[in-house]
Amino acid sequence: MTVIIQNVGKIFESLSRDPVIALDDISLEIKKGEFICILGPSGCGKTTLLRMIAGLEIATSGAILVEDKPVIGPDPRLAMIFQEYSLYPWRTIRANVAFSLQMRGMAKEERNAVADRFIRLVGLDGFADSYPYELSGGMRQRVAVARALATDPAVLLMDEPFGALDARTRNRMQKELLEIWDNTKKTVVFVTHSVDEAVYLADRVIVLSSRPGRLAGIYDVEFPRPRDRTSVEFASLRRDVLKLIDQLEESQ
């Protein structure tokens, strides 16, 4: 198992209000190379769960293990891709992708060579010397993917990475992400609020309920990729997941 989440809970304490239980008793095991999507109504704590795996938040109870070692803070085994604005605008694309390698003290020529390889992998050859503001939203997210892959992490964490893109770019990015995932065999944990996106991408779809966030459903998506959004099986699974989310939202 690459990621083991054991009875994890998170309570946000606040001086002015009652404590908020964001997540309650979540347990989950993620296999190596698996593509997991976490889905749920807004405010269900899916981003909090992802941030805890990334070591950006500390669980109030339970434990998170990555490759059998607990996560106690930001960690080179975990790379995170945010929704937007995570690239450094004063750095070129190459320098952005090479950032983590530079922090590890890798020599300039070596890290630039690695960066160029990943820039090519995400299809941005020729843009290495450009700056983020010269790129479109979709291209910037590809840079973020390249930067994450350059660290050679065990797990790729993605927090609604395509949420700010238009529908067409979003569909293309999903396809490309699957190709990259196929090439690199990384474990991916992908948070989204789009049922369609989750069913299109994931090996397993995890649905969380909100306040407190609990595991509400797990769906194995067994039909092969590339998936046809218009197929009967796709539609029926999407309907099932949507129904569960609607129920969760109503019971709130």
Next chain:
Amino acid sequence: MKWYLKVLPPFFLLLAWEIASIIINNPFILPTPTSVAAVLLTPTADILGSGSIINNALLSVWRVILGFGLAVLCAVPAGIIIGRYRTIDELVNPLIQLFRPIPPLAWVPLALAWFKIGLASIVFIIFIGSFFPVLINTIDGVRRVNRTWIETALIYGAKGWKLLVYVMIPAAAPAIWTGLRVGFGVAWMCVVAAEMLPGTNSGIGYLIMYSYNWGQVQVIIAGMIVIGIIGIGADLLFRSVEKRKFQWQEMNR
């Protein structure tokens, strides 16, 4: 806008000045533009034994560089620390708020008491004047660094000084630079005011005050124009660097 439209207002100002000086007909109140131009066109000529306009102006610039440079050396590191650490911010913020509204010139008597008349007091006044704009902008710039940039840095292994050097400072650089530009403008105003203090005997501020004592109003006006030109020049210099180095600021998002 066409360039010839832009030169119209200054042209009319000159014209009005010319007419007014003819009507008033008293060079001790309003000299003609030509007599001022004559002073400006011979910037190296000695004026009443006090040195030339250009030498006095350069001396003022040098004083500003000393006072402003000292202020930058203190205010930027202090601002980074205050912006970075909340506790320090809470501790020193009341002091900053207390000292900031005191005009630099209100420090003059104290400066004279501490440093006597001379370079040290002038530099001190300039220091006080430019310290706060630089400090405030630096604090603000560091505090406003995008949280995602910091978290990205943490995830990719930047901690401590690396986080500071590779993320916090470049991210805050545009705000710090704005602080420098504003601070330099204040410093330039302070030097001229400080040089008008009794007992000073050099600098562009001194020169125009001295010219007043001798009724040389055309030198006063010429000196004021030089002060304005140097001020604009410095501001343009700061802005051009800003435009080249920090263009990501406007285009990002």
